[in-house]
Each structure stands twice: as C-alpha cells, then as structure tokens.
Amino acid sequence: MVIDMINDDFKTLGNTETSNKVVMSVKNCNVFYGDNQALNDINIEVGRSEVLALIGPSGCGKSTFLRCLNRLNDTIDSCRVSGKIHLEEEDIYSGEIDVVMLRARVGMVFQKPNPFPKSIYDNVAYGPKIHGITTSKEELDELVEVSLEKAGLLDEVKDRLHTPGTALSGGQQQRLCIARAIAIKPDIILMDEPCSALDPIATEKIENLINELKENYAIVMVTHSMSQAARVSQRAAYFHLGNLIEVNDTEKIFNDPEHELTKNYISGRTG
Amino acid sequence: MSNTSITEIVNKNLQTRYKKEARFRRYGQLSIFIAVTFLFIFFTSIILKGYSAFYQAEIFLKIELQQEFIDPDNTNDLEEIRYGDFDGIINESLYSLFPEITKRSDKRELRDLMSSGASIKIQQLVLEDLSLIGKTINIWLPLDDEVDMLIKGNIDVNLPEQSRRISDLQISSIETLQTQGLIKNKFNKTLFVSGDSRESEQAGILGALVGSALMLTITFLIAFPLGVSAAIYLEEFAPKNRFIDFIEVNINNLAAVPSIIYGLLGLAVFINYAGMPRSAPLVGGLVLALMTFPVIIIAARASLQSVPPSIRDAALGVGASKMQSIFDHILPLALPGILTGSIIGMARALGESAPLIMIGMVAFVVDIPTSPLDSSAALPVQVYLWADSPERGFVEKTSAAIMVLLMFLLLMNSLAIWLRNKYEIKW
Numbered sequence: 001m002v003i004d005m006i007n008d009d010f011k012t013l014g015n016t017e018t019s020n021k022v023v024m025s026v027k028n029c030n031v032f033y034g035d036n037q038a039l040n041d042i043n044i045e046v047g048r049s050e051v052l053a054l055i056g057p058s059g060c061g062k063s064t065f066l067r068c069l070n071r072l073n074d075t076i077d078s079c080r081v082s083g084k085i086h087l088e089e090e091d092i093y094s095g096e097i098d099v100v101m102l103r104a105r106v107g108m109v110f111q112k113p114n115p116f117p118k119s120i121y122d123n124v125a126y127g128p129k130i131h132g133i134t135t136s137k138e139e140l141d142e143l144v145e146v147s148l149e150k151a152g153l154l155d156e157v158k159d160r161l162h163t164p165g166t167a168l169s170g171g172q173q174q175r176l177c178i179a180r181a182i183a184i185k186p187d188i189i190l191m192d193e194p195c196s197a198l199d200p201i202a203t204e205k206i207e208n209l210i211n212e213l214k215e216n217y218a219i220v221m222v223t224h225s226m227s228q229a230a231r232v233s234q235r236a237a238y239f240h241l242g243n244l245i246e247v248n249d250t251e252k253i254f255n256d257p258e259h260e261l262t263k264n265y266i267s268g269r270t271g
Numbered sequence: 272m273s274n275t276s277i278t279e280i281v282n283k284n285l286q287t288r289y290k291k292e293a294r295f296r297r298y299g300q301l302s303i304f305i306a307v308t309f310l311f312i313f314f315t316s317i318i319l320k321g322y323s324a325f326y327q328a329e330i331f332l333k334i335e336l337q338q339e340f341i342d343p344d345n346t347n348d349l350e351e352i353r354y355g356d357f358d359g360i361i362n363e364s365l366y367s368l369f370p371e372i373t374k375r376s377d378k379r380e381l382r383d384l385m386s387s388g389a390s391i392k393i394q395q396l397v398l399e400d401l402s403l404i405g406k407t408i409n410i411w412l413p414l415d416d417e418v419d420m421l422i423k424g425n426i427d428v429n430l431p432e433q434s435r436r437i438s439d440l441q442i443s444s445i446e447t448l449q450t451q452g453l454i455k456n457k458f459n460k461t462l463f464v465s466g467d468s469r470e471s472e473q474a475g476i477l478g479a480l481v482g483s484a485l486m487l488t489i490t491f492l493i494a495f496p497l498g499v500s501a502a503i504y505l506e507e508f509a510p511k512n513r514f515i516d517f518i519e520v521n522i523n524n525l526a527a528v529p530s531i532i533y534g535l536l537g538l539a540v541f542i543n544y545a546g547m548p549r550s551a552p553l554v555g556g557l558v559l560a561l562m563t564f565p566v567i568i569i570a571a572r573a574s575l576q577s578v579p580p581s582i583r584d585a586a587l588g589v590g591a592s593k594m595q596s597i598f599d600h601i602l603p604l605a606l607p608g609i610l611t612g613s614i615i616g617m618a619r620a621l622g623e624s625a626p627l628i629m630i631g632m633v634a635f636v637v638d639i640p641t642s643p644l645d646s647s648a649a650l651p652v653q654v655y656l657w658a659d660s661p662e663r664g665f666v667e668k669t670s671a672a673i674m675v676l677l678m679f680l681l682l683m684n685s686l687a688i689w690l691r692n693k694y695e696i697k698w
Contacts, residue, residue: 072587077511104590114581116600126599127589177585184589 013258014248018047018235022088023188023218024069024106029083031064031073038064040242042083046188051210051219053233053250055226057265060239062222066190069220070106071099087187104131107181111193113173115165115180120157123165123176124148127184143183151179152209171202178209182217189213191221195228207232226266230254238262317677321670327459327472328419329411330385330448332364334393336403349398357390357397358382361412368453369444380440386413388461388473411457416471416664418445422454425663462671466637467648467656471664474657476675478639482552482632482647483621483679489556489643490563490620495613497560498567502609505568506575507597526565533562534629542630549631553643558630559620566619570612574605607694614687618680624651650676 024046031039039061046052046069054062064073071092073079081093087105090097104127115123124144127133134140144161148154153175157168165176174194181189191210195203210219210232223229229236229250236253238245238261246253246262257263338345340363341355362382366372372381389412396410397403417437420426422445432439448454466478501522509515537558541547547554578601586596627633627649633656640647648656654676657669 070588072584075583075587100590100592102590103588108584108588110581110584110588112581114579114585116582116585117604126591130589130591130595130599180585180589 012043012244013246013262014252016044016244016247018045018050020047020050022046023048024088024220025086026069027084027086029065029068029081029085031061031068032080032082033076034078038242039068042244044237044244044247046218046220048187048218049214049216050235051214051221051233053229053236054220054222054239055224055229055236055265056239056245058224059241061242062239063192065239066108066192066220066222069188069190070103070108072103072108074099104184105187106190107184107186107188108190109174109177109181109192109194112197113170113177115168115173115176117164117166119162120148120165120168120176121161124179124183127180131184133184147179147183148176150182150213151175152205152212153179169202171198171205174198174202174206175209178206178213182213186217188218188220191219193222193224196224203228226254238265240265317670317673321667321674323423324462324667324671325459326456327461328414328422328454329457330414331409331411331453331455332361332368333407333409334360334364335407336360336393336397336405337363338405341397341404347401352397352401352404353394355394355397357393360393361385361389368448372440372444377440380438381444384415384418384441384445386415386472387470388413411455413461413472414454416662419472420663421445422449422456423667462668466639467635467653468637469635471660471662471668474665474668476650476653476672478636479648479650479653479672480675480679482555482636482640483650485552485640485643485647486556486559486649487617487621489553490559491613491617493557493560494563494567494616498564498613499571499609501564502568502571502575503597503602506572507593507601522565522568526569529625530562530623531625531629533558534626536561537626537630548644548646550634550636550646551644552640552647552649554630555627555632555647555649556643558626559623562623562626563613563616563620566616567609567613570616571605571609574608574612575601577608578604603694607691610690610694611687614683614690618683618687621680621683622651622676624649624655627652628655650679 022045026042026044026046029039029042030037042065044052054065056062067073068081068085069092073081084094085092087097087102092102116126118126121144124147125140128140128143134143145154145158148157153172156172157176165173168176174197178189178194194210195206198206207228210221213219214234221233233250235247236250237247238253238257238259240261246257246259248258253262254266257266337360340359341357342348342352344351346352362378362385365381365385366378369381372378392412393410396408414422417426418441421428421437421442426435426437428435428442445454461473462475464477465473465475468474505515505519537554541554541557542549582600582604583596586600587593591599632647632649632652634646634648635656636646636648638645650672654669654672657665657672
C-alpha cells in the first residue's frame with residue numbers, strides 16, 4: 001500500500017530549513033524494507049533550541065524516519081537507507097562517524113518507557129560509563145544527579161537511587177529514560193511518542209520538561225497528539241504514506257496549512 | 272433481527288459453550304490424575320522395593336586377634352600381616368558361639384553366614400593399628416547377602432531345603448543368634464562409601480555417583496559455554512541467509528538424534544581415533560556434552576528471543592556497542608532461562624545410559640574414580656548392571672540406586688527452579 005502511494009517527483013511544501021543553527025540535515029533520504037519503499041526522498045533540517053514535531057497518520061513513516069537519525073534501523077536486516085544525513089558536518093551513513101559515536105551524540109527516548117532492569121542510578125550511569133565520559137566516581141555521581149535533576153526526577157528519587165528503575169511509575173520511568181538520554185550529553189534528542197503510554201498528568205510533566213530541554217538540545221519528536229504538537233513544538237512536519245508533505249512553523253501548519261492532505265489531517269478528516 | 276431473538280440465540284448457544292468448557296476441564300483433570308497415579312505407583316514400588324537396601328544385617332562378634340593367625344612369625348611387617356588368616360579368626364569366634372556344631376560340613380555352613388567383607392573389615396582395623404594384635408575386640412560384622420535376605424523376609428523358609436540357597440542348619444543358627452540379640456539390622460553405610468562389588472552386601476553406589484558427577488562437570492564445562500556462545504552468535508550476529516538456516520535446521524535435528532548414536536560417535540572419535548581411555552568419565556562427559564549441546568543452544572536462543580526488544584533499543588540508543596548491549600543487558604536477562612534449559616538438558620544427560628554403554632562405561636569397576644581418566648561406572652549404568660545381576664540382594668540395591676539417581680535429578684531440577692526464581696526479573 002505504502003509503495004503505491006509514493007510519488008517519485010513529489011516536492012515537500014513549506015520551508016524545510018531551520019532558522020536556528022543546523023544540527024542535523026537530511027537530504028534525499030529514501031528508506032526501503034526489502035522491496036517496499038517506506039520513505040520517499042525526505043529533505044529536512046533540524047535546528048538547535050527547537051522542537052520539531054513529526055505528525056501524520058499511523059504507518060506514514062514518522063518512526064522509521066526518526067530511527068534513521070540514529071541509525072537504529074541498522075538492526076533491521078531488510079532495511080536499506082539511501083541519501084545523505086549529516087550530523088553537523090559529518091555524514092552519518094558514510095562511515096565518517098562511527099555508529100556508536102553517533103548514538104552517543106543522538107539520544108533517544110522511546111514510546112514505551114524502557115528503563116534497564118537495574119537500579120535508577122545504574123540506568124543513568126550506564127551511558128557515561130561505557131563511553132568513559134567521567135573519570136571518577138564522584139564525577140559520575142554528580143553527572144547522575146544533574147541528569148536526574150534536568151529530567152525533573154531527582155526530588156522524587158534521590159532517597160532511593162539504588163532501587164530498581166522498573167519499580168517507578170510509568171511517567172517517572174519515562175523521565176528516567178530522558179535522564180538516561182541526557183546523561184551522555186547528546187546534541188539532539190529523538191523522542192518517539194514519549195507520552196503515548198502515560199496519563200495526562202505525567203504527560204504534562206514531560207511536556208514541560210521538553211520545553212526546558214529544548215534550550216540546550218535539538219529535539220525531534222513523533223507524536224499522535226495534535227494538541228501536544230501545538231503545545232511543545234516550534235516546527236512541525238507532516239508525513240503521509242512515506243512522503244514528507246509539508247514542513248512549516250507549527251503555528252503556520254495548524255492555522256494555515258499549504259497542502260490539502262495536511263489540511264485534512266489537521267482538521268481530523270484523515271488519520 | 273430483533274433484540275429478543277439475539278438473546279434467545281445466545282442463550283441457546285450458552286449452554287453448549289459452557290458444556291464444552293466443562294468437558295475440556297474434565298479432560299485436563301483426568302490427564303493430571305493419570306499422570307500423578309503412574310508417578311505414585313512408580314515411586315511407591317521403587318521405595319518399597321528399595322528402602323531395605325539402606326540397612327543391612329550385621330552380627331556382633333567377640334573376636335580374638337590371635338598372633339598365630341595374623342602374624343605367626345611375628346614379623347610386624349605390614350605385607351605379612353596383610354595376608355594373615357583373618358577368616359580363620361572370625362570362624363573361630365563363630366564356632367565358639369555354637370560349641371555343639373562339630374561336623375566339618377556343618378562348620379562350613381556356619382562359615383558361609385559371614386560376608387567376605389567381614390574379614391576385610393578386621394584386616395583394615397589391624398593394619399591401621401598393629402597394637403590390636405593379641406587383644407580381643409567386640410565388633411559388628413556384615414553377614415552374607417543370603418542371610419540378609421532371609422532376615423528381611425525375602426526368602427521363603429517353607430520351601431524344601433534343596434530349593435533354597437540357605438540350609439536348615441543355617442536358618443536355625445540365625446534364629447538362635449537373633450534371640451540372643453547378636454544379629455541386628457544396621458544402617459548400610461557400605462552402600463554410600465564403596466564402589467561396585469559382585470557381593471551384593473559389599474556393593475556401593477559411591478563409584479557410580481562420583482563417576483556421574485565427574486561426567487556432568489565435564490559436560491557442563493564444555494556444553495554450556497559452547498552452547499551459549501553458539502546461541503548468541505546465531506541469535507545476534509549471524510547474517511540471515513540460507514547457510515545459517517541450514518545450520519539452524521541441523522541443530523534442531525541434532526537435538527533429536529538418538530543418544531546411542533552419540534555413543535557410537537564417541538567410541539569412533541574419542542576412543543578409537545583420539546585414543547582416550549575406555550570407561551572414563553572424560554569420554555562420557557564429552558559424549559554427553561555433544562548430546563546436551565544442541566539442547567542448550569535451543570534453550571538459550573529461546574530465552575534470548577524472549578528478551579523484550581525495547582531493552583535492545585534502549586542499550587543501543589545510549590550508544591552501547593552490539594557486544595555491550597548483549598553482555599550488559601540481554602544476556603543477564605536471558606540467563607535464568609538459559610540456566611533452566613541447560614540444567615534440564617543436563618538432567619537428561621545424567622539419566623542417559625545408552626551412549627555410556629557404547630563407550631565401555633558398562634564395565635565392572637570396583638574402584639572409586641579419582642580423576643576423569645580413571646575407569647568408572649555411572650548411575651544409570653549401575654542401575655542397569657545391578658538389575659542384570661542374578662543375586663537376590665541386587666534387587667533392592669537396584670531400587671536403591673534408582674532412588675539415589677532420582678534424588679540427584681531432583682536436586683538438579685530444584686537448582687534450576689531456584690536459579691530461575693532468584694534471577695528472574697519481574698517487569
């Protein structure tokens with residue numbers, strides 16, 4: 001179905017360039033699962049200090065696109081990516097930057113909170129430990145604390161850092177995952193529907209957190225919630241069946257979309 | 272269709288649906304009942320047949336350790352003393368209890384009451400402490416297995432004398448000794464501290480137990496690391512191509528190959544080609560390792576697959592290399608399952624006799640093995656050997672050996688459950 005709808009000479013509407021400092025730029029990105037084309041010729045830039053929301057109906061390739069940005073698609077054997085994706089100056093698919101290095105610079109938060117079945121401390125400390133970011137125990141302790149603080153979790157867990165992370169509530173687990181992602185000081189954080197498994201209160205906390213985090217990171221977030229995209233993002237990209245239909249400032253997308261498909265989706269007629 | 276008719280239709284179906292459910296539940300209960308019944312019959316029969324093997328009739332004798340029997344030339348040389356006439360000493364003591372028996376043939380019948388293990392016991396005592404020579408000691412000594420069987424009620428005394436392996440005179444003397452309180456059933460320590468013997472009262476399980484333990488250690492040391500590494504490679508690193516598919520199919524086939532074939536392989540490769548000793552736990556362990564290896568691969572792959580992919584993503588997402596994600600996160604989560612599967616595979620290997628027979632572990636071995644290269648018996652083969660022995664005493668020994676084997680299995684399976692519960696992660 002996906003392949004039928006992909007149109008080779010489709011041109012993305014709106015403005016794919018960011019006005020901020022470019023952190024990641026994607027040029028002519030195509031993704032194939034075996035013979036099926038999942039993404040068609042995607043061009044987009046991601047800038048510092050902004051949240052880019054990826055919206056669109058299920059199966060449109062948002063998550064696939066997100067997973068291209070830290071090469072997590074590599075784990076799928078049949079998946080093939082073409083085109084150029086640059087993290088700052090380096091092409092991430094050409095071998096200029098090692099995949100482990102790439103993932104250290106591009107953090108990711110998943111749809112379902114997935115803390116390691118280890119202590120809260122170990123969850124956050126794992127990344128810095130394997131990369132050797134800290135040199136002493138004190139430094140690591142401090143990094144863990146700062147990361148938890150930034151994730152807005154420290155006050156809730158500081159007395160029980162050595163209890164299992166899996167024992168936390170869903171929202172706390174998700175913030176733990178965010179703390180884990182920022183502990184390795186990435187340039188960019190990818191979030192794949194980070195609130196879809198959470199209740200409204202936990203969702204609000206995460207949204208506030210995203211607002212704070214965007215000051216220091218570039219954030220790319222997949223979301224199914226229009227209102228969430230409107231609340232937290234500065235730019236929004238609408239995907240439809242493997243095509244990037246339209247990229248614009250969030251305000252523009254929601255108030256005055258250029259493409260008919262975007263208009264339909266925003267007004268609730270597709271998806 | 273109106274609402275009432277739908278209600279009627281559902282109501283009509285409801286009865287049949289519930290009936291089906293009830294019937295299915297009864298099938299389940301019935302199968303459990305049958306399984307438990309057979310298990311109960313099995314255990315009861317083994318325990319009833321075998322419990323008497325854990326004690327053994329012994330006689331209390333006053334033994335004069337006379338110099339002229341033990342060391343007539345007063346050499347004080349251990350080698351001389353070793354060949355002393357300890358049987359003679361015991362016989363003298365026995366005769367003195369029955370002064371009325373004087374005929375040579377009758378005396379001989381009396382002598383036959385004793386186990387040949389009795390004189391060995393005295394010999395050991397004297398060799399350990401030479402100062403005992405010339406003294407008199409009171410000691411419990413083992414009786415012959417026929418006497419043991421008579422006392423345990425396994426011999427029908429109403430049969431004509433020629434049809435029994437124990438004579439009227441012997442029976443009456445035993446009765447006399449029993450009324451004097453000189454014969455008693457004692458705990459059969461021999462069963463647990465000695466190796467095999469042709470005399471059932473001297474036969475023990477220790478040789479087989481040590482042999483099996485040595486074998487399983489070797490099996491574990493070889494099959495576990497190999498199996499787990501193979502599983503990790505196949506599950507995490509191997510490319511998905513025809514060749515790997517072919518290997519996978521063959522591993523599954525390998526797990527189903529009859530064990531005797533592994534025995535033949537071991538005979539051809541380890542013994543004939545590599546020149547390893549026959550009947551040795553080393554070879555047994557290698558053969559069982561070959562047999563257990565595919566089982567461990569299958570168990571390990573299944574538990575690796577059951578680790579949620581979100582953990583994989585999480586590890587890769589923070590920048591762990593593939594190796595780090597496997598050894599820091601996936602393997603620890605899969606380990607309880609791997610261990611359980613491996614121990615169950617090992618338990619199967621422990622009960623295996625066919626491949627061991629092929630590599631000569633069916634030999635009659637008296638000594639307790641001290642290294643994996645010594646000749647040795649193994650528990651299941653010991654059961655086979657004893658079940659095959661004609662003496663009445665070996666019937667209960669067979670059941671006793673089965674009980675020991677089952678205890679060993681029970682211990683391993685409990686270990687598997689304990690490990691699983693201890694390391695299982697609750698989500």
